[in-house]
Amino acid sequence: MKTTLRLLFLTLFIVPFAAPLAAELTPGTPAPEFPSNAIWLGTDGHSISMKSMRGKVVIVDFWEYTCINCIRTFPHLKQWYRRYHDLGLDIIGVHKGEFAFASRAANVRRAYLRFKLPYPSIADVNDQVWMDYDCNTWPDTFLIDGKGIIRYVHQGEGEYGGFEHEIQKLLEEGHPELDLSRFSIPPDHPLFGPQCGEESQETYIGYARGSLWGGEIANPQGFHPDEVVDYKSTSKRVTRGFFVEGEWRNEADDFEAVVASTPANPVKLGIDYKGRDVYAVLNRGASHPVTVTVLRDGKPIPKAMRGKDIRVDKDGKTYIEIDAPRMYYVVTKEDAGKHELVFEPRSAGVRICSFTFGNRCLENFDRL
Numbered sequence: 166m167k168t169t170l171r172l173l174f175l176t177l178f179i180v181p182f183a184a185p186l187a188a189e190l191t192p193g194t195p196a197p198e199f200p201s202n203a204i205w206l207g208t209d210g211h212s213i214s215m216k217s218m219r220g221k222v223v224i225v226d227f228w229e230y231t232c233i234n235c236i237r238t239f240p241h242l243k244q245w246y247r248r249y250h251d252l253g254l255d256i257i258g259v260h261k262g263e264f265a266f267a268s269r270a271a272n273v274r275r276a277y278l279r280f281k282l283p284y285p286s287i288a289d290v291n292d293q294v295w296m297d298y299d300c301n302t303w304p305d306t307f308l309i310d311g312k313g314i315i316r317y318v319h320q321g322e323g324e325y326g327g328f329e330h331e332i333q334k335l336l337e338e339g340h341p342e343l344d345l346s347r348f349s350i351p352p353d354h355p356l357f358g359p360q361c362g363e364e365s366q367e368t369y370i371g372y373a374r375g376s377l378w379g380g381e382i383a384n385p386q387g388f389h390p391d392e393v394v395d396y397k398s399t400s401k402r403v404t405r406g407f408f409v410e411g412e413w414r415n416e417a418d419d420f421e422a423v424v425a426s427t428p429a430n431p432v433k434l435g436i437d438y439k440g441r442d443v444y445a446v447l448n449r450g451a452s453h454p455v456t457v458t459v460l461r462d463g464k465p466i467p468k469a470m471r472g473k474d475i476r477v478d479k480d481g482k483t484y485i486e487i488d489a490p491r492m493y494y495v496v497t498k499e500d501a502g503k504h505e506l507v508f509e510p511r512s513a514g515v516r517i518c519s520f521t522f523g524n525r526c527l528e529n530f531d532r533l
Contacts, residue, residue, distance in 0.1 A: 166321030167303040189299045196309045197297040204288040206277045222335040223309040224256040230276035231446045231492040233521045235304045237530045241325045258286030261295040264418045266490040311339045326353040361526035364440035368520045373417035381406030409434045419518040422510035435507035440522030443496035447487045451514035454488040458509040
């Protein structure tokens with residue numbers, strides 16, 4: 166589950182001196198109407214109002230297309246839509262971007278199509294719906310009854326069986342004649358904890374988040390917002406953060422390689438990690454695709470551990486081609502040990518935004 170900087174700031178600097186934090190809208194609250202100027206996806210250009218869905222059970226699901234926590238919920242949302250849409254369930258996705266590029270409607274539209282979401286979604290580029298619901302996490306999911314009242318709220322991943330029981334309860338409340346016994350709901354199992362294995366915490370690279378929210382830089386030169394820094398090699402490693410070498414431009418959302426890495430002039434960015442899977446949010450500062458070599462413990466990623474987006478060149482080196490700003494699948498089926506992952510740009514313009522991780526309990530989802 167992701168938490169926004171707004172919530173972190175309030176937690177660190179306001180909560181000790183003020184009343185407890187107000188979270189998102191709570192059960193019993195009327196669901197806000199969608200903005201009249203909302204950008205709709207999957208509706209052939211038509212707008213949808215909350216009022217028009219009275220009498221139906223509605224899920225409003227806040228997602229972000231680079232967020233692995235959101236991506237791992239999609240199979241469950243799709244299944245609920247297949248099972249219950251014809252029985253009175255509607256789902257409306259609301260995409261609120263975390264990075265600047267994820268607040269551009271064109272990028273959201275491409276992601277919506279790539280993830281093959283069968284229900285409509287809003288590209289909330291101005292964060293209006295996000296603020297109307299007072300959200301502070303991804304994913305954040307609201308269940309609304311036929312009268313337009315929020316009845317159940319769930320933040321983050323997991324507890325899918327419990328949520329589906331709530332869906333059935335509201336459907337039967339509006340239509341007592343429904344027989345939903347044919348739908349088997351598997352019991353919920355923990356998604357985190359010792360039985361799932363260790364995973365590193367999300368690590369942000371850009372100075373806007375990295376310096377304040379889970380992205381310590383190991384190099385003593387530190388962050389230099391909006392400047393190009395020639396970082397000296399360091400042997401220091403940090404638990405939740407990264408190390409760099411060579412020339413990198415410090416951006417709010419990322420570090421951008423200024424030049425390509427060469428043996429005479431190494432350019433690299435790396436992390437130490439634990440986890441079954443490793444994902445990276447990458448972008449490009451060029452009009453054409455850019456590539457970056459990826460090394461695990463100083464060597465190409467073993468074949469059995471290569472994520473979906475890893476390619477292999479004629480020399481056997483593993484790399485990623487960054488063709489769009491999105492989340493890339495880097496490592497999978499990793500062992501339980503601690504390892505080092507290093508990115509070496511093959512050209513200028515490689516932008517590295519963040520790293521996220523998975524465990525053994527979080528492997529069953531569509532890697533789209």
